[in-house]
Amino acid sequence: MATLGFIGCGNMGGALARAACKSIPSDQVFLANRTPEKATALAEELGCRTADNAAIAESADFIFLGVKPQMMADMLADITPILEKRETRFILVSMAAGLTIPRIRELAGKDDYPVIRIMPNTPSAIGEGMVFYDCSENVTKQEEKLFLESLSGAGRLAPLADHLMDAGSAVAGCGPAFADLFLEALADGGVACGLPRALAMESAAQMMIGTAKLMLETGKHPGALKDAVCSPGGSTIQGVRALEKAGFRGAVMEAVIAAYEKGKALR
Ligand SMILES: NC(=O)c1ccc[n+]([C@@H]2O[C@H](COP(=O)([O-])OP(=O)(O)OC[C@H]3O[C@@H](n4cnc5c(N)ncnc54)[C@H](OP(=O)(O)O)[C@@H]3O)[C@@H](O)[C@H]2O)c1
Missing domain, CATH: 1.10.3730.10 (ProC C-terminal domain-like)
Incomplete structure (x- = not known):
């Protein structure tokens, strides 16, 4: 069973955390947020756990990056040394509008990190979402399956090539x-x-x-x-x-x- 860590539990990260808690046991889901009270309140409601960014970077199997695109560089800069030292496999899951897989890898400090870029929408919180996703070349079929199972409670999940993600985002995300x-x-x-x-x-x-x-x-x-x-x-x-x-x-x-x-x- 995979563990999911959410860094940033605002409108979108929070909606996906809700979906995740419907899909997998909630004690496998960890929430971190800049204002920790937000993560604490949501974790209490969902029955999942809180953590901080560093703990999620150290141990989550799927690390959901739920901050605004403009904040991604600073947030990732703080956890880059932790990711570098990790010996266990992990996958970065970015929901940021506009940021491609190569850009996420660049900001995270390594051009071969496994990344899943997703473009979700807020109805994911109630299981009626539309979630586009694209896996980098080194995400295995088994990991993709695990990812899809972990977010099955979000609604419809559909693969979409990275270069079409901004278009998908404009229709279903916005x-x-x-x-x-x-x-x-x-x-x-x-x-x-x-x-x-x-x-x-x-x-x-x-x-x-x-x-x-x-x-x-x-x-x-x-x-x-x-x-x-x-x-x-x-x-x-x-x-x-x-x-x-x-x-x-x-x-x-x-x-x-x-x-x-x-x-x-x-x-
Ligand atoms: N909203 C949508 O419908 C939608 C749809 C598709 C994709 N997205 C994408 O989802 C991402 C999040 O958007 P949003 O609308 O959810 O924004 P949001 O409501 O502002 O949530 C962002 C969250 O990130 C937290 N945060 C900021 N810096 C942090 C850090 N260094 N460490 C930990 N947490 C941090 C913020 O904490 P505070 O509580 O301290 O502000 C806030 O709770 C964006 O990349 C956006 O492109 C959003």
């Missing part, structure tokens, strides 16, 4: 924020039409879940699913007209491309 804007706006619209706020939020969210599941489970194109809602001369097509007039689809595409460009610039 996407929850775009979806949240849409949800909030839907609910605001409902409130403007007289729905109580709580009901407007709940119905918007359930509609989003249902629509996404309908697409995944039927395999139908979203355009076809949209057509099925738009009765000729009906009210939905008027809403579609309003969205098209406001440039909705172009705005969403621009959002994805803006996030993609920023991801590439983080290197």
